[in-house]
Amino acid sequence: MLAEIKGINEECGVFGIWDHEKAAELTYYGLHSMQHRGQEGAGIVASDGMELKSHKGLGLVNDVFKQAKFDHLQGRTAIGHVRYSTQGGKVIENVQPLLFRAQTGSMALAHNGNIMNAYKLRGQLEEQGSILQTSSDTEVLAHLIKRDGQGINEETIGDALNQMVGAYAYLILTENKMFAALDPTGIRPLSIGMLGDSYVIASETCAFDQIGATFIRDVVPGELITIDDEGLRSTRFAQQQQRGMCAMEYVYLSRPDSNVNYVNVHASRKQMGKELAKEAPADADIVIGVPDSSISAAIGFAEESGQPYEMGIIKNRYVGRTFIQPSQALREQGVKMKLSPVRGIIEGKRVIMIDDSIVRGTTSRRIVQMLKEAGAKEVHVRIASPAIQNPCYYGIDMSTRDELIAANNTVEEVAELIGADSLAYLTESGLEKAILTDNTINQGLCTACMTGKYPVKEEGKKEISYTGC
Ligand code: AMP
Numbered sequence: 077m078l079a080e081i082k083g084i085n086e087e088c089g090v091f092g093i094w095d096h097e098k099a100a101e102l103t104y105y106g107l108h109s110m111q112h113r114g115q116e117g118a119g120i121v122a123s124d125g126m127e128l129k130s131h132k133g134l135g136l137v138n139d140v141f142k143q144a145k146f147d148h149l150q151g152r153t154a155i156g157h158v159r160y161s162t163q164g165g166k167v168i169e170n171v172q173p174l175l176f177r178a179q180t181g182s183m184a185l186a187h188n189g190n191i192m193n194a195y196k197l198r199g200q201l202e203e204q205g206s207i208l209q210t211s212s213d214t215e216v217l218a219h220l221i222k223r224d225g226q227g228i229n230e231e232t233i234g235d236a237l238n239q240m241v242g243a244y245a246y247l248i249l250t251e252n253k254m255f256a257a258l259d260p261t262g263i264r265p266l267s268i269g270m271l272g273d274s275y276v277i278a279s280e281t282c283a284f285d286q287i288g289a290t291f292i293r294d295v296v297p298g299e300l301i302t303i304d305d306e307g308l309r310s311t312r313f314a315q316q317q318q319r320g321m322c323a324m325e326y327v328y329l330s331r332p333d334s335n336v337n338y339v340n341v342h343a344s345r346k347q348m349g350k351e352l353a354k355e356a357p358a359d360a361d362i363v364i365g366v367p368d369s370s371i372s373a374a375i376g377f378a379e380e381s382g383q384p385y386e387m388g389i390i391k392n393r394y395v396g397r398t399f400i401q402p403s404q405a406l407r408e409q410g411v412k413m414k415l416s417p418v419r420g421i422i423e424g425k426r427v428i429m430i431d432d433s434i435v436r437g438t439t440s441r442r443i444v445q446m447l448k449e450a451g452a453k454e455v456h457v458r459i460a461s462p463a464i465q466n467p468c469y470y471g472i473d474m475s476t477r478d479e480l481i482a483a484n485n486t487v488e489e490v491a492e493l494i495g496a497d498s499l500a501y502l503t504e505s506g507l508e509k510a511i512l513t514d515n516t517i518n519q520g521l522c523t524a525c526m527t528g529k530y531p532v533k534e535e536g537k538k539e540i541s542y543t544g545c
Pocket of ligand 1: 328
Protein backbone atom coordinates (compact mmCIF):
# COMPACT_ATOMS: atom_id res chain seq x y z
CA MET A 77 0.00 0.00 0.00
CA LEU A 78 2.85 2.38 0.79
CA ALA A 79 4.36 1.96 -2.64
CA GLU A 80 0.93 2.45 -4.11
CA ILE A 81 0.45 5.74 -2.30
CA LYS A 82 3.90 6.98 -3.28
CA GLY A 83 3.52 5.92 -6.89
CA ILE A 84 0.30 7.78 -7.52
CA ASN A 85 0.36 10.05 -10.47
CA GLU A 86 -2.13 12.22 -12.24
CA GLU A 87 -1.98 13.49 -15.77
CA CYS A 88 -5.54 14.57 -15.94
CA GLY A 89 -8.05 17.10 -17.18
CA VAL A 90 -10.45 19.25 -15.16
CA PHE A 91 -13.57 21.11 -16.25
CA GLY A 92 -16.08 23.27 -14.39
CA ILE A 93 -19.09 25.38 -15.28
CA TRP A 94 -20.96 27.87 -13.10
CA ASP A 95 -24.63 28.65 -13.48
CA HIS A 96 -25.92 26.93 -16.58
CA GLU A 97 -29.13 24.93 -16.93
CA LYS A 98 -27.23 22.11 -18.64
CA ALA A 99 -24.20 22.16 -16.33
CA ALA A 100 -23.63 18.39 -16.09
CA GLU A 101 -24.14 17.77 -19.81
CA LEU A 102 -21.77 20.56 -20.80
CA THR A 103 -19.24 19.15 -18.36
CA TYR A 104 -19.59 15.81 -20.12
CA TYR A 105 -18.82 17.45 -23.48
CA GLY A 106 -15.92 19.37 -21.97
CA LEU A 107 -14.46 16.19 -20.51
CA HIS A 108 -15.00 14.37 -23.77
CA SER A 109 -12.84 16.93 -25.59
CA MET A 110 -10.10 16.34 -23.00
CA GLN A 111 -10.30 12.55 -23.10
CA HIS A 112 -6.68 12.46 -24.34
CA ARG A 113 -5.60 13.71 -20.88
CA GLY A 114 -6.82 10.57 -19.15
CA GLN A 115 -8.67 7.45 -20.17
CA GLU A 116 -8.73 5.54 -16.94
CA GLY A 117 -11.68 7.10 -15.20
CA ALA A 118 -14.07 10.05 -15.32
CA GLY A 119 -16.51 11.76 -13.02
CA ILE A 120 -18.85 14.71 -12.58
CA VAL A 121 -20.15 16.34 -9.40
CA ALA A 122 -23.07 18.75 -9.76
CA SER A 123 -24.59 21.20 -7.28
CA ASP A 124 -28.21 22.32 -7.18
CA GLY A 125 -27.35 24.92 -4.53
CA MET A 126 -28.40 22.60 -1.69
CA GLU A 127 -26.58 19.34 -2.30
CA LEU A 128 -23.67 17.89 -4.25
CA LYS A 129 -24.37 14.82 -6.38
CA SER A 130 -21.73 12.65 -7.97
CA HIS A 131 -21.36 10.10 -10.69
CA LYS A 132 -18.03 8.57 -11.60
CA GLY A 133 -16.54 5.38 -12.90
CA LEU A 134 -13.58 3.62 -14.45
CA GLY A 135 -13.22 3.88 -18.21
CA LEU A 136 -13.76 6.44 -20.95
CA VAL A 137 -16.13 9.40 -20.54
CA ASN A 138 -18.60 7.73 -22.91
CA ASP A 139 -18.56 4.49 -20.95
CA VAL A 140 -19.05 6.21 -17.61
CA PHE A 141 -21.88 8.57 -18.66
CA LYS A 142 -25.07 7.33 -20.21
CA GLN A 143 -28.03 9.66 -20.78
CA ALA A 144 -29.88 8.51 -17.67
CA LYS A 145 -27.02 9.54 -15.41
CA PHE A 146 -27.69 13.22 -16.07
CA ASP A 147 -31.13 13.05 -14.42
CA HIS A 148 -29.30 12.40 -11.18
CA LEU A 149 -26.80 15.24 -11.74
CA GLN A 150 -29.27 18.09 -11.33
CA GLY A 151 -28.13 21.65 -10.76
CA ARG A 152 -26.72 24.70 -12.48
CA THR A 153 -23.10 24.09 -11.49
CA ALA A 154 -20.75 21.17 -12.06
CA ILE A 155 -17.14 20.12 -12.07
CA GLY A 156 -15.64 17.10 -13.81
CA HIS A 157 -12.43 15.18 -14.21
CA VAL A 158 -10.73 12.71 -16.53
CA ARG A 159 -8.03 10.67 -14.95
CA TYR A 160 -4.85 8.92 -15.96
CA SER A 161 -2.66 7.25 -13.39
CA THR A 162 0.12 4.75 -13.11
CA GLN A 163 -0.73 1.14 -12.35
CA GLY A 164 -1.04 1.44 -8.59
CA GLY A 165 -3.90 3.89 -8.55
CA LYS A 166 -6.41 2.21 -10.82
CA VAL A 167 -9.25 1.93 -8.35
CA ILE A 168 -12.64 3.58 -8.30
CA GLU A 169 -11.89 5.38 -4.99
CA ASN A 170 -9.26 7.44 -6.76
CA VAL A 171 -11.49 8.52 -9.63
CA GLN A 172 -12.32 12.19 -9.27
CA PRO A 173 -13.93 14.55 -8.43
CA LEU A 174 -13.56 13.36 -4.86
CA LEU A 175 -16.61 14.24 -2.79
CA PHE A 176 -16.47 14.97 0.95
CA ARG A 177 -19.68 15.39 2.88
CA ALA A 178 -19.77 17.33 6.14
CA GLN A 179 -22.41 18.97 8.34
CA THR A 180 -20.63 22.27 7.91
CA GLY A 181 -20.73 22.01 4.11
CA SER A 182 -19.63 19.53 1.48
CA MET A 183 -16.92 19.88 -1.10
CA ALA A 184 -15.85 18.19 -4.33
CA LEU A 185 -12.29 18.31 -5.62
CA ALA A 186 -10.79 17.79 -9.07
CA HIS A 187 -7.02 17.93 -9.54
CA ASN A 188 -4.50 17.89 -12.37
CA GLY A 189 -0.90 17.62 -11.26
CA ASN A 190 1.13 15.94 -8.58
CA ILE A 191 1.78 16.90 -4.98
CA MET A 192 5.38 16.11 -4.12
CA ASN A 193 4.99 16.34 -0.35
CA ALA A 194 1.66 14.49 -0.23
CA TYR A 195 3.24 11.54 1.51
CA LYS A 196 4.62 13.73 4.29
CA LEU A 197 1.34 15.62 4.66
CA ARG A 198 -0.60 12.37 4.82
CA GLY A 199 1.64 11.20 7.63
CA GLN A 200 1.02 14.42 9.56
CA LEU A 201 -2.73 14.19 9.00
CA GLU A 202 -2.80 10.58 10.11
CA GLU A 203 -0.86 11.44 13.26
CA GLN A 204 -3.52 14.04 14.01
CA GLY A 205 -6.26 11.45 13.66
CA SER A 206 -7.40 11.82 10.04
CA ILE A 207 -8.44 8.65 8.25
CA LEU A 208 -7.90 8.92 4.51
CA GLN A 209 -10.00 6.87 2.16
CA THR A 210 -8.05 7.04 -1.07
CA SER A 211 -4.41 6.79 -2.09
CA SER A 212 -4.80 9.99 -4.12
CA ASP A 213 -2.89 13.08 -3.04
CA THR A 214 -6.00 15.13 -3.83
CA GLU A 215 -7.66 13.93 -0.66
CA VAL A 216 -4.91 15.57 1.37
CA LEU A 217 -6.07 19.01 0.21
CA ALA A 218 -9.59 18.37 1.46
CA HIS A 219 -8.32 17.42 4.90
CA LEU A 220 -6.02 20.44 5.08
CA ILE A 221 -8.89 22.77 4.16
CA LYS A 222 -11.20 21.24 6.76
CA ARG A 223 -8.65 20.60 9.49
CA ASP A 224 -9.33 23.66 11.61
CA GLY A 225 -13.08 23.20 11.51
CA GLN A 226 -13.43 26.47 9.63
CA GLY A 227 -15.57 26.92 6.53
CA ILE A 228 -14.44 26.47 2.95
CA ASN A 229 -13.35 29.91 1.88
CA GLU A 230 -10.46 31.78 0.24
CA GLU A 231 -8.50 31.82 3.48
CA THR A 232 -8.79 28.15 4.40
CA ILE A 233 -8.14 27.07 0.81
CA GLY A 234 -5.17 29.44 0.50
CA ASP A 235 -3.66 28.19 3.78
CA ALA A 236 -4.07 24.60 2.64
CA LEU A 237 -2.58 25.25 -0.80
CA ASN A 238 0.41 26.94 0.76
CA GLN A 239 1.31 23.67 2.47
CA MET A 240 1.44 21.81 -0.83
CA VAL A 241 4.56 21.51 -2.92
CA GLY A 242 4.29 20.45 -6.53
CA ALA A 243 2.17 21.06 -9.58
CA TYR A 244 -1.55 21.59 -9.32
CA ALA A 245 -4.54 22.93 -11.11
CA TYR A 246 -7.51 22.46 -8.76
CA LEU A 247 -11.24 22.87 -9.06
CA ILE A 248 -13.23 22.90 -5.82
CA LEU A 249 -17.01 22.88 -5.70
CA THR A 250 -19.18 23.53 -2.65
CA GLU A 251 -22.98 23.79 -2.59
CA ASN A 252 -22.79 27.47 -3.56
CA LYS A 253 -19.28 28.30 -4.70
CA MET A 254 -16.73 27.16 -7.21
CA PHE A 255 -12.99 27.76 -6.74
CA ALA A 256 -10.09 27.32 -9.17
CA ALA A 257 -6.42 27.45 -8.17
CA LEU A 258 -3.11 27.14 -9.95
CA ASP A 259 0.27 26.43 -8.32
CA PRO A 260 2.68 29.39 -8.01
CA THR A 261 4.89 28.13 -10.87
CA GLY A 262 1.94 27.43 -13.16
CA ILE A 263 3.19 24.04 -14.32
CA ARG A 264 -0.21 22.80 -15.54
CA PRO A 265 -2.58 24.78 -17.78
CA LEU A 266 -5.88 26.21 -16.50
CA SER A 267 -8.05 28.61 -18.48
CA ILE A 268 -11.18 30.68 -17.89
CA GLY A 269 -13.94 31.06 -20.48
CA MET A 270 -17.53 32.21 -20.73
CA LEU A 271 -20.59 30.64 -22.26
CA GLY A 272 -23.19 33.41 -22.31
CA ASP A 273 -23.26 34.53 -18.68
CA SER A 274 -21.84 31.26 -17.35
CA TYR A 275 -18.22 30.96 -16.26
CA VAL A 276 -16.28 27.95 -17.51
CA ILE A 277 -12.89 26.67 -16.32
CA ALA A 278 -10.90 24.00 -18.13
CA SER A 279 -7.46 22.45 -18.37
CA GLU A 280 -7.46 23.03 -22.11
CA THR A 281 -9.09 25.65 -24.28
CA CYS A 282 -10.28 22.94 -26.72
CA ALA A 283 -13.02 22.30 -24.14
CA PHE A 284 -14.31 25.87 -24.66
CA ASP A 285 -14.48 25.38 -28.42
CA GLN A 286 -16.31 22.12 -27.87
CA ILE A 287 -19.17 23.77 -25.98
CA GLY A 288 -19.12 27.11 -27.81
CA ALA A 289 -17.59 29.08 -24.93
CA THR A 290 -15.26 32.05 -25.41
CA PHE A 291 -11.78 32.10 -23.92
CA ILE A 292 -11.31 34.95 -21.42
CA ARG A 293 -7.88 34.42 -19.87
CA ASP A 294 -5.62 31.89 -18.17
CA VAL A 295 -5.57 31.47 -14.41
CA VAL A 296 -2.41 33.19 -13.14
CA PRO A 297 0.08 31.10 -11.12
CA GLY A 298 -0.63 31.54 -7.39
CA GLU A 299 -4.15 32.80 -8.11
CA LEU A 300 -7.34 31.58 -6.49
CA ILE A 301 -10.52 32.25 -8.45
CA THR A 302 -13.83 32.29 -6.59
CA ILE A 303 -17.11 32.12 -8.49
CA ASP A 304 -20.49 32.52 -6.80
CA ASP A 305 -23.77 34.40 -7.22
CA GLU A 306 -21.88 37.68 -6.92
CA GLY A 307 -19.66 36.85 -9.91
CA LEU A 308 -15.97 36.04 -10.29
CA ARG A 309 -13.33 37.28 -7.85
CA SER A 310 -9.58 36.86 -7.93
CA THR A 311 -7.32 36.60 -4.90
CA ARG A 312 -3.69 35.51 -4.49
CA PHE A 313 -2.76 32.73 -2.12
CA ALA A 314 0.91 32.86 -3.17
CA GLN A 315 3.25 35.07 -5.12
CA GLN A 316 3.72 34.07 -8.70
CA GLN A 317 7.09 32.46 -9.37
CA GLN A 318 8.99 32.34 -12.66
CA ARG A 319 6.58 30.54 -14.99
CA GLY A 320 7.33 26.87 -15.49
CA MET A 321 4.66 25.69 -17.90
CA CYS A 322 5.24 22.02 -18.65
CA ALA A 323 7.02 21.74 -22.02
CA MET A 324 5.44 18.32 -22.55
CA GLU A 325 2.02 19.99 -22.74
CA TYR A 326 3.22 21.43 -26.06
CA VAL A 327 5.33 18.46 -27.15
CA TYR A 328 2.80 15.72 -26.59
CA LEU A 329 0.04 16.14 -24.04
CA SER A 330 -2.32 18.88 -25.16
CA ARG A 331 -4.59 18.86 -28.17
CA PRO A 332 -3.27 20.75 -31.23
CA ASP A 333 -6.28 23.06 -31.26
CA SER A 334 -5.70 24.15 -27.64
CA ASN A 335 -3.84 27.31 -26.70
CA VAL A 336 -1.59 26.68 -23.72
CA ASN A 337 -0.40 29.83 -21.96
CA TYR A 338 -1.64 31.81 -24.99
CA VAL A 339 0.36 29.74 -27.50
CA ASN A 340 -1.35 27.44 -29.98
CA VAL A 341 -0.14 23.87 -29.56
CA HIS A 342 -0.17 22.95 -33.27
CA ALA A 343 1.73 26.11 -34.18
CA SER A 344 4.38 25.42 -31.52
CA ARG A 345 4.77 21.81 -32.68
CA LYS A 346 5.13 22.93 -36.28
CA GLN A 347 7.80 25.38 -35.21
CA MET A 348 9.57 22.61 -33.25
CA GLY A 349 9.71 20.69 -36.55
CA LYS A 350 11.13 23.73 -38.31
CA GLU A 351 13.79 24.27 -35.67
CA LEU A 352 14.65 20.58 -35.84
CA ALA A 353 15.08 20.78 -39.63
CA LYS A 354 17.49 23.70 -39.16
CA GLU A 355 19.43 21.93 -36.42
CA ALA A 356 19.51 18.36 -37.73
CA PRO A 357 18.79 18.05 -41.46
CA ALA A 358 19.03 14.69 -43.21
CA ASP A 359 19.44 13.68 -46.81
CA ALA A 360 16.24 11.75 -47.61
CA ASP A 361 13.31 11.42 -50.03
CA ILE A 362 10.32 11.97 -47.73
CA VAL A 363 9.35 13.27 -44.28
CA ILE A 364 6.75 11.38 -42.27
CA GLY A 365 5.28 11.86 -38.79
CA VAL A 366 4.03 9.41 -36.20
CA PRO A 367 0.30 10.07 -35.84
CA ASP A 368 -1.20 12.01 -34.22
CA SER A 369 1.05 14.07 -31.98
CA SER A 370 4.00 14.30 -34.40
CA ILE A 371 2.14 15.31 -37.55
CA SER A 372 2.43 19.05 -36.83
CA ALA A 373 6.20 18.78 -36.28
CA ALA A 374 6.61 16.66 -39.43
CA ILE A 375 4.76 19.28 -41.49
CA GLY A 376 7.06 21.97 -40.03
CA PHE A 377 10.18 19.91 -40.74
CA ALA A 378 9.13 19.32 -44.37
CA GLU A 379 8.20 22.97 -44.87
CA GLU A 380 11.56 24.14 -43.57
CA SER A 381 13.72 21.55 -45.33
CA GLY A 382 11.83 21.59 -48.64
CA GLN A 383 11.53 17.78 -48.55
CA PRO A 384 8.07 16.37 -49.34
CA TYR A 385 5.76 15.52 -46.45
CA GLU A 386 4.04 12.17 -46.87
CA MET A 387 1.52 10.13 -44.95
CA GLY A 388 3.81 7.20 -44.29
CA ILE A 389 2.08 5.78 -41.21
CA ILE A 390 -1.59 5.48 -40.48
CA LYS A 391 -3.23 5.04 -37.13
CA ASN A 392 -6.01 2.72 -36.11
CA ARG A 393 -8.22 5.12 -34.17
CA TYR A 394 -9.89 2.42 -32.12
CA VAL A 395 -6.90 1.44 -30.01
CA GLY A 396 -6.05 3.32 -26.80
CA ARG A 397 -2.76 5.04 -26.08
CA THR A 398 0.16 2.62 -25.93
CA PHE A 399 1.30 4.05 -22.63
CA ILE A 400 -1.77 2.78 -20.87
CA GLN A 401 -0.68 -0.84 -21.30
CA PRO A 402 1.03 -1.95 -18.12
CA SER A 403 3.75 -4.34 -19.27
CA GLN A 404 6.48 -3.95 -21.89
CA ALA A 405 5.15 -6.95 -23.88
CA LEU A 406 1.66 -5.45 -24.01
CA ARG A 407 3.04 -2.03 -24.92
CA GLU A 408 4.93 -3.52 -27.87
CA GLN A 409 1.79 -5.29 -29.07
CA GLY A 410 -0.11 -2.03 -28.54
CA VAL A 411 2.14 -0.15 -30.97
CA LYS A 412 1.72 -2.89 -33.56
CA MET A 413 -2.06 -2.78 -33.36
CA LYS A 414 -2.12 0.97 -33.45
CA LEU A 415 0.18 2.02 -36.29
CA SER A 416 0.68 0.66 -39.82
CA PRO A 417 3.11 1.74 -42.54
CA VAL A 418 1.80 2.85 -45.94
CA ARG A 419 3.90 0.43 -48.00
CA GLY A 420 3.19 2.14 -51.32
CA ILE A 421 4.73 5.34 -49.99
CA ILE A 422 7.59 3.89 -47.95
CA GLU A 423 9.00 1.21 -50.26
CA GLY A 424 12.41 2.06 -51.69
CA LYS A 425 12.54 5.47 -49.98
CA ARG A 426 14.97 7.14 -47.62
CA VAL A 427 12.66 8.29 -44.86
CA ILE A 428 12.91 11.01 -42.21
CA MET A 429 10.64 9.87 -39.41
CA ILE A 430 9.58 12.56 -36.96
CA ASP A 431 8.32 11.66 -33.50
CA ASP A 432 7.54 14.14 -30.74
CA SER A 433 9.49 12.32 -28.05
CA ILE A 434 11.23 9.12 -27.04
CA VAL A 435 10.49 7.85 -23.56
CA ARG A 436 11.26 4.15 -23.26
CA GLY A 437 12.05 3.75 -26.94
CA THR A 438 9.28 1.25 -27.58
CA THR A 439 7.42 3.29 -30.19
CA SER A 440 10.47 4.41 -32.17
CA ARG A 441 12.01 0.93 -32.24
CA ARG A 442 8.82 -0.66 -33.42
CA ILE A 443 8.16 2.00 -36.07
CA VAL A 444 11.67 1.91 -37.50
CA GLN A 445 11.36 -1.86 -37.77
CA MET A 446 7.92 -1.53 -39.35
CA LEU A 447 9.21 0.99 -41.91
CA LYS A 448 12.15 -1.21 -42.81
CA GLU A 449 9.84 -4.20 -43.20
CA ALA A 450 7.76 -2.03 -45.51
CA GLY A 451 10.84 -1.50 -47.71
CA ALA A 452 12.34 1.78 -46.43
CA LYS A 453 15.95 2.07 -47.62
CA GLU A 454 16.99 4.27 -44.71
CA VAL A 455 15.19 5.60 -41.65
CA HIS A 456 16.48 8.82 -40.09
CA VAL A 457 14.72 9.48 -36.80
CA ARG A 458 14.31 13.11 -35.74
CA ILE A 459 12.74 13.87 -32.37
CA ALA A 460 10.97 17.21 -31.98
CA SER A 461 12.00 17.65 -28.33
CA PRO A 462 15.19 17.20 -26.30
CA ALA A 463 16.00 13.72 -24.97
CA ILE A 464 13.98 12.77 -21.88
CA GLN A 465 16.52 11.81 -19.26
CA ASN A 466 14.84 12.64 -15.96
CA PRO A 467 11.63 11.57 -14.26
CA CYS A 468 8.72 13.99 -13.93
CA TYR A 469 7.50 14.82 -10.41
CA TYR A 470 4.79 17.16 -11.59
CA GLY A 471 2.13 14.85 -12.90
CA ILE A 472 3.32 13.16 -16.08
CA ASP A 473 3.89 9.45 -16.18
CA MET A 474 7.48 9.61 -17.29
CA SER A 475 8.55 6.40 -15.60
CA THR A 476 11.65 5.98 -13.50
CA ARG A 477 15.09 7.01 -14.69
CA ASP A 478 15.89 3.31 -15.30
CA GLU A 479 13.18 3.07 -17.91
CA LEU A 480 14.16 6.23 -19.81
CA ILE A 481 16.21 5.05 -22.76
CA ALA A 482 18.04 8.39 -23.12
CA ALA A 483 19.01 8.43 -19.44
CA ASN A 484 21.10 5.34 -19.86
CA ASN A 485 22.39 5.53 -23.43
CA THR A 486 24.17 8.00 -25.69
CA VAL A 487 22.42 9.31 -28.82
CA GLU A 488 24.40 6.83 -30.94
CA GLU A 489 23.46 3.97 -28.63
CA VAL A 490 19.78 4.92 -28.76
CA ALA A 491 19.99 5.09 -32.56
CA GLU A 492 21.37 1.58 -32.56
CA LEU A 493 18.83 0.29 -30.06
CA ILE A 494 15.92 1.59 -32.12
CA GLY A 495 17.53 0.47 -35.39
CA ALA A 496 17.69 3.97 -36.94
CA ASP A 497 20.25 4.96 -39.58
CA SER A 498 20.62 8.25 -37.73
CA LEU A 499 19.01 9.97 -34.76
CA ALA A 500 18.88 13.57 -33.55
CA TYR A 501 16.87 15.45 -30.93
CA LEU A 502 15.77 19.07 -30.88
CA THR A 503 17.94 21.17 -28.55
CA GLU A 504 16.59 22.97 -25.49
CA SER A 505 17.08 26.32 -27.18
CA GLY A 506 15.27 25.09 -30.30
CA LEU A 507 12.37 23.99 -28.12
CA GLU A 508 12.22 27.35 -26.33
CA LYS A 509 12.38 29.24 -29.61
CA ALA A 510 9.43 27.23 -30.89
CA ILE A 511 7.23 27.75 -27.83
CA LEU A 512 8.17 31.03 -26.22
CA THR A 513 7.00 33.39 -28.90
CA ASP A 514 6.66 37.14 -28.40
CA ASN A 515 3.02 36.76 -27.56
CA THR A 516 3.66 34.59 -24.54
CA ILE A 517 2.66 36.15 -21.27
CA ASN A 518 4.69 34.97 -18.25
CA GLN A 519 7.41 33.31 -20.25
CA GLY A 520 9.09 30.24 -18.88
CA LEU A 521 8.93 26.50 -19.34
CA CYS A 522 9.47 23.48 -17.15
CA THR A 523 11.92 21.28 -19.06
CA ALA A 524 12.94 19.22 -16.03
CA CYS A 525 12.42 15.87 -17.76
CA MET A 526 14.82 16.97 -20.49
CA THR A 527 17.30 19.16 -18.66
CA GLY A 528 17.07 18.09 -15.01
CA LYS A 529 16.30 21.70 -14.04
CA TYR A 530 13.42 21.24 -11.61
CA PRO A 531 11.54 24.49 -10.99
CA VAL A 532 9.88 23.19 -7.80
CA LYS A 533 11.70 21.16 -5.19
CA GLU A 534 10.56 19.72 -1.94
CA GLU A 535 12.25 21.67 0.81
CA GLY A 536 14.83 19.84 2.87
CA LYS A 537 15.42 17.23 0.18
CA LYS A 538 18.85 17.43 -1.42
CA GLU A 539 17.99 14.90 -4.04
CA ILE A 540 14.45 14.17 -5.11
CA SER A 541 13.93 10.56 -4.15
CA TYR A 542 10.60 9.67 -5.69
CA THR A 543 10.59 6.65 -7.90
CA GLY A 544 8.66 7.88 -10.87
CA CYS A 545 5.25 9.41 -10.71
P1 AMP B 1 8.11 5.31 -25.88
O1 AMP B 1 7.50 4.38 -26.84
O2 AMP B 1 8.12 4.76 -24.48
O3 AMP B 1 9.46 5.81 -26.28
O4 AMP B 1 7.17 6.57 -25.79
C1 AMP B 1 7.25 7.57 -26.75
C2 AMP B 1 5.92 7.74 -27.41
O5 AMP B 1 4.91 7.98 -26.44
C3 AMP B 1 5.97 8.93 -28.33
O6 AMP B 1 5.50 8.50 -29.57
C4 AMP B 1 5.05 9.96 -27.71
O7 AMP B 1 4.14 10.44 -28.67
C5 AMP B 1 4.33 9.24 -26.60
N1 AMP B 1 4.45 9.92 -25.29
C6 AMP B 1 5.35 10.80 -24.88
N2 AMP B 1 5.12 11.19 -23.60
C7 AMP B 1 4.04 10.52 -23.19
C8 AMP B 1 3.28 10.49 -21.97
N3 AMP B 1 3.61 11.21 -20.91
N4 AMP B 1 2.19 9.69 -21.91
C9 AMP B 1 1.85 8.93 -22.96
N5 AMP B 1 2.53 8.91 -24.14
C10 AMP B 1 3.60 9.70 -24.26
